[in-house]
Amino acid sequence: MRVVVADDAMLTRTGVVRVLRDCGFEVVGEAEDADTLLRHVRLRKPDAVVVDIRMPPSHTDEGLVAAQAIRSEHPEVGVLVLSQYVEPSYAMRLIQEHPGQVGYLLKDRVFDPALLVDALRRIGDGETVIDPTIVSQLVGRRRRADPLAALTPREREVMELIAEGLSNRAIGERLFVAERTIETHVKQIFMKLGLDPGAGTHRRVLAVLAFLGRDSSPAA
Amino acid sequence: MKRLVRPAVALAAFAYGLVAVGIAARHGGATTYAGASSIAQSAELATGWALVAAGLLLSGRPGWTRIGTVLVVAGFAWFARDWVGWEGGPNAIRTAGFLALGLTFAFVVDALVSWPAQAPPSITRLLVGAVYAETVLAAAGRAALRDPFEDPHCWSDCTAHNVLLIHADRSVARALDFVDLRFAVVAGAALAAVAAWRIAVESGPARQRLWLVLVPGAVYGLVHAATALRLVGGRTEDATSTSFAVGFGARSVALICLAAGAAAVLVRIRATRTAVGRLAEALGEAPAPGALEAAMAEAVGDPSLTIAYRLGRGAGYVDRDGRPVEIAPTRGRAATTIVRGADPVAVVLHDPGVIDGGGIARAVGATARLAVDNERLAAEARAHLAELRASRARVVASADAERRRLERDLHDGAQQQLLALSYDLRVARASAQSAGRRELAAELEAALREAEAALDELRELAHGIYPAVLEESGLGPALRTLAARAPLPVELELAATGRVSTAAERATYVAVAEAIGDAADRRATYVWVALSRSNGHLHLRVRDDGAARTESLTDLADRLGALQGVLELRPTAIDAEIPCE
Numbered sequence: 001m002r003v004v005v006a007d008d009a010m011l012t013r014t015g016v017v018r019v020l021r022d023c024g025f026e027v028v029g030e031a032e033d034a035d036t037l038l039r040h041v042r043l044r045k046p047d048a049v050v051v052d053i054r055m056p057p058s059h060t061d062e063g064l065v066a067a068q069a070i071r072s073e074h075p076e077v078g079v080l081v082l083s084q085y086v087e088p089s090y091a092m093r094l095i096q097e098h099p100g101q102v103g104y105l106l107k108d109r110v111f112d113p114a115l116l117v118d119a120l121r122r123i124g125d126g127e128t129v130i131d132p133t134i135v136s137q138l139v140g141r142r143r144r145a146d147p148l149a150a151l152t153p154r155e156r157e158v159m160e161l162i163a164e165g166l167s168n169r170a171i172g173e174r175l176f177v178a179e180r181t182i183e184t185h186v187k188q189i190f191m192k193l194g195l196d197p198g199a200g201t202h203r204r205v206l207a208v209l210a211f212l213g214r215d216s217s218p219a220a
Numbered sequence: 221m222k223r224l225v226r227p228a229v230a231l232a233a234f235a236y237g238l239v240a241v242g243i244a245a246r247h248g249g250a251t252t253y254a255g256a257s258s259i260a261q262s263a264e265l266a267t268g269w270a271l272v273a274a275g276l277l278l279s280g281r282p283g284w285t286r287i288g289t290v291l292v293v294a295g296f297a298w299f300a301r302d303w304v305g306w307e308g309g310p311n312a313i314r315t316a317g318f319l320a321l322g323l324t325f326a327f328v329v330d331a332l333v334s335w336p337a338q339a340p341p342s343i344t345r346l347l348v349g350a351v352y353a354e355t356v357l358a359a360a361g362r363a364a365l366r367d368p369f370e371d372p373h374c375w376s377d378c379t380a381h382n383v384l385l386i387h388a389d390r391s392v393a394r395a396l397d398f399v400d401l402r403f404a405v406v407a408g409a410a411l412a413a414v415a416a417w418r419i420a421v422e423s424g425p426a427r428q429r430l431w432l433v434l435v436p437g438a439v440y441g442l443v444h445a446a447t448a449l450r451l452v453g454g455r456t457e458d459a460t461s462t463s464f465a466v467g468f469g470a471r472s473v474a475l476i477c478l479a480a481g482a483a484a485v486l487v488r489i490r491a492t493r494t495a496v497g498r499l500a501e502a503l504g505e506a507p508a509p510g511a512l513e514a515a516m517a518e519a520v521g522d523p524s525l526t527i528a529y530r531l532g533r534g535a536g537y538v539d540r541d542g543r544p545v546e547i548a549p550t551r552g553r554a555a556t557t558i559v560r561g562a563d564p565v566a567v568v569l570h571d572p573g574v575i576d577g578g579g580i581a582r583a584v585g586a587t588a589r590l591a592v593d594n595e596r597l598a599a600e601a602r603a604h605l606a607e608l609r610a611s612r613a614r615v616v617a618s619a620d621a622e623r624r625r626l627e628r629d630l631h632d633g634a635q636q637q638l639l640a641l642s643y644d645l646r647v648a649r650a651s652a653q654s655a656g657r658r659e660l661a662a663e664l665e666a667a668l669r670e671a672e673a674a675l676d677e678l679r680e681l682a683h684g685i686y687p688a689v690l691e692e693s694g695l696g697p698a699l700r701t702l703a704a705r706a707p708l709p710v711e712l713e714l715a716a717t718g719r720v721s722t723a724a725e726r727a728t729y730v731a732v733a734e735a736i737g738d739a740a741d742r743r744a745t746y747v748w749v750a751l752s753r754s755n756g757h758l759h760l761r762v763r764d765d766g767a768a769r770t771e772s773l774t775d776l777a778d779r780l781g782a783l784q785g786v787l788e789l790r791p792t793a794i795d796a797e798i799p800c801e
Contacts, residue, residue, distance in 0.1 A: 009632065009636050011636045011637065011640045012636055012639060012640070015639065015640055015643045054631075054692075060691070060692035060693075061692055061693070084631060084635060084679065085679070085683075085688065085689060086679075086701075087689055087697065087701065088697075088700070088704070089689075089693060089696070089697035089700065089701075090693075090697075107639060108639065108642065108672060108675050108676075111639060111642050111643040111646055113646070113650075137704050138704065140704075141703065141706075141709075142706065142707070142708055142710070143709045143711075144709045144711070144746050213700065215700065215703070215711065215712035215713065215714060216712060216713060
């Protein structure tokens, strides 16, 4: 898999490049800012891009903007966005327009080769990857009336994995359960939460994250 | 001695008018307007006396003396026609009268153009000069060259003998007449135009006073022009003809109205002075702040009046709220200084046409100085308060900037290095495992876990120092993260507020963070936060169900005070208004 890496912090960038190469990926370009990244993508046509959210000139969300641009112009290129913050709003922005073939990971994860490889592979397969920490922050938010109270513990587990972007098959593999069983769980979960189940794998990530990220409980 | 001048002039005008009209009545039946009918006599008398009376009234007021004198002389000159038409009277007097015929018009033009209000542009002064010049030149020309006997247009002095005649040149005299008549048409129209223009240009209370004088003046100018036009058309002036008599009547009425208007303006000015004087007394004791300005504006009749107070020694002027103010007079804005001894203490900015500065300064007098002093001290205090607030805001902003810098350093420095360390540890662990060194691999694994824990803590620390997402994405995402990590349920109702100033966002964020922490301390089980924006302010409301609060949130109060925001604390509620524009 051919990958371009973009991060203005040299330590991180070279570290990511090393991990990727050690795991058998071909790094065809490195960039320190969004413009250079876009140029690399146009010229080298990689399979995926790993980009930090915070980049020059304003060091706010250039990486996110670039990710959305890449997904619009080059839909065949997967984008993995890295952030040092657990920021659900960024994740939502990322998957709002182009839910498939994108991922949002905390930078710490990136140095675990197994995780990085898995994330890039899933992105390459067209899935969505959301860092589990984001999901746990959303789920762990204290509320007066627990919106997940109607779910059984198993269903909660499944729902969290849905929020992380895993497909039914991947969830089944993770929990050592048959895919069909997972399908049944998913239908139940969506019905209990009042969400639309037929939205497709990508849209459902958005639906669940939006549900978890609500500011106030419905019947408070 | 000076005190006797005006009454003497009044008496003289009274007598003079009677004499002139009397002569016209007896000897000017066909040669003067007054001789033609008793109505005309009354009109002529009334006009002349009115002009003199108004002129005398005005001349007693400083700043109006010149106009007053001009009107007095115009009043006297008004009776010139009677001397010209004195059949059988001394030729010298008749000649003198003839020379003086155009003077009334010239004096009225002068008075109207110089009427105090906005300083008229130089082009209107040109009109005055032109009229005077033409009057003098025409008079001089006629004196030297006109023989009434040979003048086809003469009607009132055909039997007189021009005592100043040098050489009777009929064609030159006719040419003079020709030019004079047409000039009269133009000048009359110009007078009307200037009068209309002066009214249009003025505004506010000054306009109301101006039109009392300028409208009659304009009418006078138009009738003057119309009469001259008729003569241009070939008619000979004739006091017994209805149309000319009506013209005379119109001119009389216009001038009487003009005189009355002038007197009315004067009376109003006097009344304003008195009102200001009364106001000053009423305000003698300590008034409410800002009351002096409002009361003076009302008394003077100028709603745009403002007072600027002097700050300390030569430190500039501020308005009643302590904000700096420019006191240089501009077009439409006169500045009158109020002094205490030799030091200026305040400046009144007002419409120049409404009241002259001397009047204000005098009328304010000693009794109002206490009020002025009070207001000045209050304005000074407010100016200092504004400076204090500004410096507080700077302190807060610089502390925040420092924290931001710290967060950035952590992000770019320590966090990056820990990441690199964790990577190196992974690599080392991986090679230890593949070399079969199980114990080493286990120790490296433990080290890796510690590095990751350190990273987590560092991230939390950085977020607590300064939530970077606040600056990057605004209050919405930042408050949601705050709510997600809170130790108790936090419900948010966030209306779309858009981005606002850094100081306002920071203050709001800190307010919510402190409110949540405070609620947790009071063992609440639930916090509700609502944020909206209107009227240039962010409105924040926080409610919780904890124990009643006993202490104030001083940090929050300080921060909001520095921004001139408002904080209202209740036992389990917070309401804050944060200016954001």
